[in-house]
Amino acid sequence: MQIEPEDLVPAAAATATATVRPGAGAELRVMALQQFAAVGFAGTSLQQIAASAGYSKSSVLYHFASKDALLGEVLTPAIERLEAILGGFTSTSENAASRHRFIEDFVDFLLQYRLEVHVLINQAQSLKGIAVIDRARALIVRLGDALCQEHATTIDRMRFGVALGGAAYSLVAGLTFFDEDITPTDDLRPALITLLSELLAPVAVRTTQPRK
Amino acid sequence: MQIEPEDLVPAAAATATATVRPGAGAELRVMALQQFAAVGFAGTSLQQIAASAGYSKSSVLYHFASKDALLGEVLTPAIERLEAILGGFTSTSENAASRHRFIEDFVDFLLQYRLEVHVLINQAQSLKGIAVIDRARALIVRLGDALCQEHATTIDRMRFGVALGGAAYSLVAGLTFFDEDITPTDDLRPALITLLSELLAPVAVRTTQPRK
DNA sequence: GCAGGAACTGACCGATCGGTCAGGTAAGGT
DNA sequence: ACCTTACCTGACCGATCGGTCAGTTCCTGC
Missing domain, CATH: 1.10.10 (Arc Repressor Mutant, subunit A)
Structure with missing residues (x-):
């Protein structure tokens, strides 16, 4: 590099x-x-x-200096955007409103950088040596920590993983299974916000409420 | 080695x-x-x-006759197992019990063939010419139809996509992001069943749970 | 002993990979 | 006019790709 x-x-x-x-x-x-x-x-x-x-x-x-460098330049804008979103989320006090705001930002991020996210999610493990990939991996771990916090049960961690992997999949790979030219972004955004709220909200509530 | x-x-x-x-x-x-x-x-x-x-x-x-043939032999057992599960599900009358039974079978399938599923989910689009891949793609479409039925709103389809892609991701790729050597299967199975039930149940029983 | 088949391998093939290099071309500043 | 600079290219390099082929080894049935 x-x-x-x-x-x-x-x-x-x-x-x-x-x-x-x-x-x-x-x-x-x-x-x-x-x-x-x-x-x-x-x-x-x-x-x-x-x-x-x-x-x-x-x-x-x-x-571009090399194929790796090209990959880096392709993915960097998405990584920097996500870093900004995560930074804004962790710098505020955590409550239902801030978490909802984060999910909205995150969904917009997913929609804008869907291809970049798909590459990062599905190929991060196979490209472990490349600088931009390692940076993204660290970011994703931080993202998981911010949402799950320390006491992460298996199902809490899995909620995060399913939300992340599921969103990346259904925005790119999933569309290719069915005939696309459908699914306008206007339809996708509220659906994604609803789904991610369902998946990630319990992780949040767990930190504030004692038990159910 | x-x-x-x-x-x-x-x-x-x-x-x-x-x-x-x-x-x-x-x-x-x-x-x-x-x-x-x-x-x-x-x-x-x-x-x-x-x-x-x-x-x-x-x-x-x-x-193996070729690299493609090797891929075919690697993936075929998983495809046939899933075909059997789907066949058993579509041949029974649909109700809450049969759907729960299907989700349990499906989770066990995911756990047993997690690597095969990961390959199918994440690389099906890039391997479109290969016979076994096309067979798997058709199977996944049938799976989506069986779970979503005809009245497929965007969010319903997305529930299926998130469940499928999210499960495949969190069972393979997601584990590599965090320290692994954790997450025994005994822990994973009930967590997955809970999550997939949350994601897929509303598609089936739209009338039962009016969320929030 | 021997024939024959299964398992396995090294040598080799054409194609393509990522990457280097020298050079060509057009625009601008002086 | 001249030089510089940015942009773009074909020719070429060593390595590796998937795949073919002839041959060796070992086991088994006769």
Whole structure:
């Protein structure tokens, strides 16, 4: 890993050609993300990424130092967004309102970065050496701790895992099983909020209420 | 690694047999399944599978016609078990008892074939051409139809997706995030049954539980 | 002893992998 | 005009991929 040469809108701010050029780097990131989510990081070749964006393999390696670095740049925005959400949640006093607010933020995060989340959730274990992946793993552990706190029973931990894995699955992989072109985001958001509230609320209530 | 293949199959080879041979083939299936679940089908090479079992790559291709065929033999037992469970469920009249019975069977299935399920759930879309994968995809769609029936609102479908993806995730991928060596199966089973009942029961008995 | 089959392997094949390198092209500043 | 810089590419590299094939070893039935 190293510092990337530079590709983020250098000429865009320079002159008025910004409208014509969306930027090769950004375009490659999008195509790479789609392929990583569809067939996995190991199953995606630089050749395929380049071809799907209309470039050559050498161009990909010009914009990104390596395949690993490309993965890092693809996933980093999602990780930073989630870190911000988690930071905002842990810095406030925990109650039903703050937890509901967190779930709403988290659902919006899932909807915006669904492909990134899918890659992180399903391939984190197989990409353990890569820096951005380790960072994401640590973040997910922190997320679990923040929601479950110290006295984590098996079912509490599993509520978190099911909510996380289930949301990631149903937003990407699950849709491919049935004919899609359905399920607009407007429909998905309230459904997800309801489901995650059901799954995660008991974990919260447990910390405030003595017993049931 | 280690493993001397001969002490695993001493007597089995003695008697003539038309059935499936326990021995090298079974051992290779186990190692292949672990690798497929850990690093993905595309990320697993025949070389790695062979080495982890103490054989050569040629041996793998002697026992299995191809890498795809190996995947097929690895996943088929799980698919057939799930087909049997689903068949038993759809052939009975649907009520709360039969549905609870189905969830118990399904949880036991998940626990027994957790690696196979993980592979199917997370890699089905990227392996679409392979016969056993297409068979599993059709089965999962049938499973969703059986549980959701015709009046499938977005949240109902999502309950099924979250339950399926969440269970598969928390049984394999989720465990690797936290310190494992915990979560014995005895603990997992009732927790899973509780969670899946919560998620899937409302789909069945929409009229019973008007939440909040 | 010997024939024959099952189990297993090394050598090898064409294709593709991630990655390097030299060079080409167009735009801009001077 | 000249040089620099950003962008992009084809040719090439060693390694590894899935798969084929000829051959060796060992066991069993005759």
